[in-house]
Amino acid sequence: MxxxxxxxxxxxxxxxxxxxxxxxxxxxxxxxxxxxxxxxxxxxxxxxxxxxxxxxxxxxxxxxxxxxxxxxxxxxxxxxxxxxxxxxxxxxxxxxxxxxxxxxxxxxxxxxxxxxxxxxxxxxxxxxxxxxxxxxxxxxxxxxxxxxxxxxxxxxxxxxxxxxxxxxxxxxxxxxxxxxxxxxxxxxxxxxxxxxxxxxxxxxxxFEIMDLNDVDLNEELPDEKTDHNKLLKRVICGFLHSVDTNIMTYEKLKIEVDYPSELLQHMKSLPEKEQSHLRAMLRMDEEKHTINTFHRLGKNAETRRGRLPLSEQSDGTKEILRLLVVLNEAIAxxxxxxxxxxxxxxxxxxxxxxxxxxxxxxxxxxxxxxxxxxxxxxxxxxxxxxxxxxxxxxxxxxxxxxxxxxxxxxxxxxxxxxxxxxxxxxxxxxxxxxxxxxxxxxxxxxx
The missing domain is CATH 3.40.50.300 (P-loop containing nucleotide triphosphate hydrolases)
Incomplete structure (x- = not known):
């Protein structure tokens, strides 16, 4: 501190x-x-x-x-x-x-x-x-x-x-x-x-000066691959429920990124060191994900759920999630x-x-x-x-x-x-x- x-x-x-x-x-x-x-x-x-x-x-x-x-x-x-x-x-x-x-x-x-x-x-x-x-x-x-x-x-x-x-x-x-x-x-x-x-x-x-807009929720929100991440996800979703959002949970899906063929062709012409640097800068070797949220619909929330991509959520909801991610990083x-x-x-x-x-x-x-x-x-x-x-x-x-x-x-x-x-x-x-x-x-x- x-x-x-x-x-x-x-x-x-x-x-x-x-x-x-x-x-x-x-x-x-x-x-x-x-x-x-x-x-x-x-x-x-x-x-x-x-x-x-x-x-x-x-x-x-x-x-x-x-x-x-x-x-x-x-x-x-x-x-x-x-x-x-x-x-x-x-x-x-x-x-x-x-x-x-x-x-x-x-x-x-x-x-x-x-x-x-x-x-x-x-x-x-x-x-x-x-x-x-x-x-x-x-x-x-x-x-x-x-x-x-x-x-x-x-x-x-x-x-x-x-x-x-x-x-x-x-x-x-x-x-x-x-x-x-x-x-x-x-x-x-x-x-x-x-x-x-x-x-x-x-x-x-x-210590770090941070801009919440730089937090990539698709990558930073926890998945369920470990017991720790499962519990953390449970806390995040529980917090959303406690402040009266109707988001029940979310799913984190792996996606494949299609890089432009011109970029891939250009990279082949570069020396190996420059290729490695460019791959690291573009995070090409890291998994990419997308997030879908699930909303309760009506009174019977157990059977009626609506799926909505995180990208379509309100700016306020995304800011709540970004701040939770940042606060967790500070605490952990x-x-x-x-x-x-x-x-x-x-x-x-x-x-x-x-x-x-x-x-x-x-x-x-x-x-x-x-x-x-x-x-x-x-x-x-x-x-x-x-x-x-x-x-x-x-x-x-x-x-x-x-x-x-x-x-x-x-x-x-x-x-x-x-x-x-x-x-x-x-x-x-x-x-x-x-x-x-x-x-x-x-x-x-x-x-």
């Missing part, structure tokens, strides 16, 4: 800005017993569900994109040392354009709490540090990497707590380019070091899923049930939702301390605000407070006189 994310000189974040995912001193509610909004990891209460709110252009997507940047920097390797890195410093300060960016993350893996920092610009990773956090006052250094400008070489200081052999240290040091991370070398050299392999797995699989893989700029077409009572399902079933997983849809705050599972606001000042610098619990009674409407009272400048300020003037000008133009 992710405890915090900090960025410096990254897009609209000039100064060090931290997005915390820890629970505040929210008073216990009856729902917390079954649908607890946080998970306690290494004595830290980490929120399972977080909302990131703010006006258009306030920096919601930018701060969450730091997680994608982190994954890119940490696990992917550049083959040449002159290959450029993705570098997006604060644009409105000349000094920032020539200063490295920094991302810091505090995260939990099993019973350990870690701090990782990376500092980079368009061509060099200048610093990289990994620590284990033992307590509020105690941190144990595991490794520190820096770039030696004089020798044009990346140096690494592995600490004793890493328990890394001389051979492993030599392989990593000799393989490391100035634009690659220490952790990325794990994949390229096949080093089997428990701690480094664990870190690599976290950055590769521990103990993963952090980020839904950026999420605007749901799911009926609100149903969406509330989906989020309750996630909170009730998850232990070490998180759902972070960036949204402009303030109606989500009406849900009974939404905690006052789970909301983060992104706000920009007059110099285009973004920062994070949280609700001061003392200013908002626990029984007050969060939706009303956030959507009507512009306490955190999360709402656009409308210039009505200017608007009326522009409307008048436009009418003159179109006469």
């Amino acid at each position: 992710i405890e915090s994310l900090s960025v410096t000189n990254f897009y609209c974040f000039k100064e060090r800005t931290t997005l915390l995912f820890t629970a505040g001193k929210e008073r216990n509610r009856s729902l917390d017993n079954t649908y607890c909004g946080f998970s306690t990891q290494n004595k830290v209460n980490i929120l399972k569900l977080v909302y990131v709110l703010g006006n258009n252009g306030a920096g919601k997507s930018k701060i969450l994109s730091a997680l994608s940047a982190l994954k890119y920097l940490v696990i992917y390797s550049r083959e040449r040392k002159d290959e450029s890195l993705r570098y997006r410093p604060f644009a409105f300060d000349e000094t920032c354009l020539h200063t490295p960016s920094v991302i810091e993350i505090v995260y939990h893996i099993d019973n350990c709490r870690y701090y990782y920092m990376i500092k980079w610009d368009k061509s060099i990773i200048w610093e990289e540090r990994l620590q284990e956090i033992k307590s509020a006052r105690t941190r144990v250094d595991l490794f520190y990497r820096w770039y030696d400008k004089n020798s044009d070489v990346a140096q690494i200081d592995f600490k004793p707590q890493m328990r890394i052999s001389d051979n492993e240290s030599y392989i990593i040091t000799s393989s490391l380019l100035k634009n690659n991370s220490v952790i990325s070398v794990v994949a390229t050299t096949n080093i089997s070091h428990p701690l480094l392999n664990t870190q690599y797995a976290f950055f590769a699989e521990g 893989r103990k993963k952090t899923i980020i839904l950026d700029d999420y605007s749901s077409g799911i009926q609100r009572n149903t969406l509330n049930q989906l989020l309750k399902f996630f909170l009730g079933a998850s232990t070490n997983s998180q759902l972070i939702i960036s949204t402009q849809d303030y109606s989500l705050l009406d849900f009974d599972v939404t905690r006052r301390d789970s909301i983060r606001f992104l706000v920009k000042n007059e110099d285009a610098e973004a920062h994070v605000e949280t609700i001061k619990l003392s200013l908002l009674h626990k029984n007050s409407s969060l939706h009303h407070y956030v959507s009507k009272m512009n306490v955190y400048k999360q709402l656009p300020e409308m210039d009505e006189p200017l608007f009326e003037k522009l409307l008048s000008v436009y009418k003159e133009i179109e006469r």
Whole structure:
């Protein structure tokens, strides 16, 4: 689970800005017993569900994109040392354009709490540090990497707590380019070091920014080939029934794909390596499926069932299924899923049930939702301390605000407070006189 994310000189974040995912001193509610909004990891209460709110252009997507940047920097390797890195410093300060960016993350893996920092610009990773956090006052250094400008070489200081052999240290040091991370070398050299392999797995699989529209239900919905999948399918169909859809079940059928003859002929002319790459890209060697749903018709649902292809279902029903697939992935893989700029077409009572399902079933997983849809705050599972606001000042610098619990009674409407009272400048300020003037000008133009 992710405890915090900090960025410096990254897009609209000039100064060090931290997005915390820890629970505040929210008073216990009856729902917390079954649908607890946080998970306690290494004595830290980490929120399972977080909302990131703010006006258009306030920096919601930018701060969450730091997680994608982190994954890119940490696990992917550049083959040449002159290959450029993705570098997006604060644009409105000349000094920032020539200063490295920094991302810091505090995260939990099993019973350990870690701090990782990376500092980079368009061509060099200048610093990289990994620590284990033992307590509020105690941190144990595991490794520190820096770039030696004089020798044009990346140096690494592995600490004793890493328990890394001389051979492993030599392989990593000799393989490391100035634009690659220490952790990325794990994949390229096949080093089997428990701690480094664990870190690599976290950055590769521990978090992901997802778009529900990218979920292929024909492939992602479970079949009945294993006992686990049978039970999962039963839960999914049961949930659909519990929220008053009339879908009883579905069938997953294997289909054969007819690829154009021109494509197949062209592939034969390619070298074997390019053929393999193209087959993998088109997923030609994977099974393809289609889904049919079955609806109950009339009162006698046992004998009257109607079949309907999933493709013909409503957008709302398909979104329910996609969200169930994503929530299951987060829960099963103990993963952090980020839904950026999420605007749901799911009926609100149903969406509330989906989020309750996630909170009730998850232990070490998180759902972070960036949204402009303030109606989500009406849900009974939404905690006052789970909301983060992104706000920009007059110099285009973004920062994070949280609700001061003392200013908002626990029984007050969060939706009303956030959507009507512009306490955190999360709402656009409308210039009505200017608007009326522009409307008048436009009418003159179109006469």
